[in-house]
Amino acid sequence: MxxxxxxxxxxxxxxxxxxxxxxxxxxxxxxxxxxxxxxxxxxxxxxxxxxxxxxxxxxxxxxxxxxxxxxxxxxxxxxxxxxxxxxxxxxxxxxxxxxxxxxxxxxxxxxxxxxxxxxxxxxxxxxxxxxxxxxxxxxxxxxxxxxxxxxxxxxVPNEAPLEILGPLGCGIQTGAGAVINTLKIKVGSSIVISGTGAVGLAAVMAAKASSATTIIAVDINQQRLDFSKELGATHTINSLNENVVERIKAILPNGVQYGVDTTGRNDVINNTLASFAPVGELAVIGVATRPMELETNIFLTKGYKIKFVNQGDSVPQEFIPKLIKMYQNGQFxxxxxxxxxxxxxxxxxxxxxxxxxxxxxxxxxxxxxx
Ligand SMILES: NC(=O)c1ccc[n+]([C@@H]2O[C@H](COP(=O)([O-])OP(=O)(O)OC[C@H]3O[C@@H](n4cnc5c(N)ncnc54)[C@H](O)[C@@H]3O)[C@@H](O)[C@H]2O)c1
Ligand SMILES: [Zn+2]
Ligand SMILES: [Zn+2]
CATH class of the missing domain: 3.90.180.10 (Medium-chain alcohol dehydrogenases, catalytic domain)
Structure with a gap:
C-alpha cells in the first residue's frame, strides 16, 4: 500500500x-x-x-x-x-x-x-x-x-483519548517509570528531578502521585520550572542563577533521598550526587553527549546507588494501562x-x-x- x-x-x-x-x-x-x-x-x-x-x-x-x-x-x-x-x-x-x-x-x-x-x-x-x-x-x-x-x-481502552496517548509509549512512561518502577520512592520522601522536559515532568507527576513530600525541580528554563509547580514540584531551582547544592541543602539539611536525571549532563549529575543524603538513589535517563566523570572517592562512603534506566524500567503491557487509569483518576x-x-x-x-x-x-x- x-x-x-x-x-x-x-x-x-x-x-x-x-x-x-x-x-x-x-x-x-x-x-x-x-x-x-x-x-x-x-x-x-x-x-x-x-x-x-x-x-x-x-x-x-x-x-x-x-x-x-x-x-x-x-x-x-x-x-x-x-x-x-x-x-x-x-x-x-x-x-x-x-x-x-x-x-x-x-x-x-x-x-x-x-x-x-x-x-x-x-x-x-x-x-x-x-x-x-x-x-x-x-x-x-x-x-x-x-x-x-x-x-x-x-x-488501550476505547474511551481513552487516543490523540494524546502516544507519548505514554516512550517519554512519559520513561519519566514516570523511573520514579515508580526504578526508584520505587517511599511515601513522604524527597526527590530532585533535573530537567523539566516531558520526561522530567512525568517524573514530577509520578513523584506527587507516589506521595513524595519534597519534590525539587531543577532546570535552566524558568517557564518550565514555574509550570512544574502546577504539576507537583514543591521547590524549583534555576541553575543558571542559583547554586543547586546549596539550595538543596537549605531545603533539606540532611540531603535529598532520590534523584532523576533527564539532562545527561555531567555537572548536573555531580550536583545531584553532592546533594544526596546517605544511601541516596539516582536514576539516570538523559542521553549524554560525553562520557561521565564522577567524584567516586567522595561518594564511596555514602552508599549511593546509580541506575542507568531505559524506558522507565517499564513492562509496557502492564505499565501503560496503569498510567491511563491514573490519568483518568486525575492523578497523572x-x-x-x-x-x-x-x-x-x-x-x-x-x-x-x-x-x-x-x-x-x-x-x-x-x-x-x-
Ligand atoms: N533512557 C530512556 O529510556 C529515554 C527515553 C526517552 C527520552 N530519553 C532522553 O531523556 C532526555 C530528556 O527528554 P525530554 O524529552 O524531556 O527532553 P527535553 O529536551 O524536553 O528536556 C530536557 C530539559 O533539560 C533542561 N536542561 C538543559 N540543560 C540543563 C542544565 N544544565 N541544568 C538543568 N536542566 C537543564 C532543558 O532546559 C530541558 O527542559 C533526553 O536526553 C532524551 O533523549 C531517554
Ligand atoms: Zn523517546
Ligand atoms: Zn528479549
Whole structure:
C-alpha cells in the first residue's frame, strides 16, 4: 500500500513528507493506522546521528497511537479496530525479557535502532524500489500507517483519548517509570528531578502521585520550572542563577533521598550526587553527549546507588494501562504537557520542542471518531 511518511534524507536534515510503499505485515506484525505520534528528544538524537541511529534515509517516530488495520496470522491477542499505543521493541523470549526486564532485551538494538526487521529485511521502499530505513522502535510512526511487532502494540481502552496517548509509549512512561518502577520512592520522601522536559515532568507527576513530600525541580528554563509547580514540584531551582547544592541543602539539611536525571549532563549529575543524603538513589535517563566523570572517592562512603534506566524500567503491557487509569483518576495529568500540530507542521513541531517552546509536541495524523 502507499502511505505518507516523514523521511529524513540525511544527517540533521528536515523531515520531508513523502509517499512511501509499505508491505503487508509479516506473520507476527501488526498494521496500525496512526492517529497521532509524539515527538521525543530521541527522534532528534537519531536524526542527528548521535546515538541509536539507523542511517539514512530513515523514517523516525516512536510514540505512535492508532487503530489496528490488520494483523499477521500469528497475532492472536489483537484484532482490527483495537485502539493501541506503540512502544519500544523487545523479543519477549530472552531471559532478560522473561524476567520482566524487557527494556534491556538482548535484541534491543536490532528491534529499535537497526533500521530494518531483525532478519534484515525491509518493509518500506521508495517508488524506485529502494529500501528506506524503518522499524525505529519497531514502529517508525511519523507516518499515516506503521507496522509494529505484536509485542510492542499495547491495547488501550476505547474511551481513552487516543490523540494524546502516544507519548505514554516512550517519554512519559520513561519519566514516570523511573520514579515508580526504578526508584520505587517511599511515601513522604524527597526527590530532585533535573530537567523539566516531558520526561522530567512525568517524573514530577509520578513523584506527587507516589506521595513524595519534597519534590525539587531543577532546570535552566524558568517557564518550565514555574509550570512544574502546577504539576507537583514543591521547590524549583534555576541553575543558571542559583547554586543547586546549596539550595538543596537549605531545603533539606540532611540531603535529598532520590534523584532523576533527564539532562545527561555531567555537572548536573555531580550536583545531584553532592546533594544526596546517605544511601541516596539516582536514576539516570538523559542521553549524554560525553562520557561521565564522577567524584567516586567522595561518594564511596555514602552508599549511593546509580541506575542507568531505559524506558522507565517499564513492562509496557502492564505499565501503560496503569498510567491511563491514573490519568483518568486525575492523578497523572500528562495531557497538560501536550501541544498538537498537524502532520504537515512536523518541522515546526520539532523546532518548538528543541527551542523549549513546547514540552511535548504531538502530531495529529489520521482521523478517528472518539
Ligand atoms: N533512557 C530512556 O529510556 C529515554 C527515553 C526517552 C527520552 N530519553 C532522553 O531523556 C532526555 C530528556 O527528554 P525530554 O524529552 O524531556 O527532553 P527535553 O529536551 O524536553 O528536556 C530536557 C530539559 O533539560 C533542561 N536542561 C538543559 N540543560 C540543563 C542544565 N544544565 N541544568 C538543568 N536542566 C537543564 C532543558 O532546559 C530541558 O527542559 C533526553 O536526553 C532524551 O533523549 C531517554
Ligand atoms: Zn528479549
Ligand atoms: Zn523517546
Amino acid at each position: 502507499e502511505i505518507t511518511a516523514a523521511v529524513v534524507k540525511e544527517k540533521g536534515s528536515d523531515f520531508k513528507l513523502e509517499k512511501v510503499r509499505l508491505d503487508k505485515p509479516a506473520s507476527e506484525e501488526v498494521l496500525v493506522k496512526i492517529v497521532a505520534t509524539g515527538i521525543c528528544h530521541t527522534d532528534m538524537v537519531a536524526r542527528d546521528f548521535v546515538m541509536g541511529a539507523p542511517g539514512f534515509p530513515v523514517i523516525l517516530g516512536h510514540e505512535g497511537a492508532g487503530i489496528i488495520e490488520s494483523v499477521g496470522e500469528d497475532v492472536h491477542h489483537l484484532k482490527a479496530g483495537d485502539h493501541v499505543v506503540l512502544t519500544y521493541g523487545f523479543c519477549g523470549e530472552c531471559e532478560v525479557c522473561r524476567t520482566g526486564n524487557s527494556p534491556y532485551c538482548y535484541e534491543f538494538f536490532q528491534r529499535n535502532f537497526s533500521g530494518a526487521r531483525v532478519d534484515g529485511s525491509h518493509n518500506h521502499h521508495d517508488h524506485d524500489g529502494k529500501p528506506i530505513n524503518h522499524n525505529f522502535f519497531s514502529q517508525s510512526s511519523f507516518a499515516t500507517y506503521a507496522i509494529a511487532h505484536k509485542n510492542n502494540v499495547i491495547q 495529568p500528562f495531557n497538560k504537557l501536550i501541544k498538537t500540530y498537524p502532520f504537515e507542521e512536523i518541522n515546526q513541531a520539532v523546532e518548538d520542542s528543541e527551542k523549549g517552546r513546547t514540552i511535548k509536541s504531538v502530531l495529529r495524523i489520521g482521523e478517528y471518531n472518539a
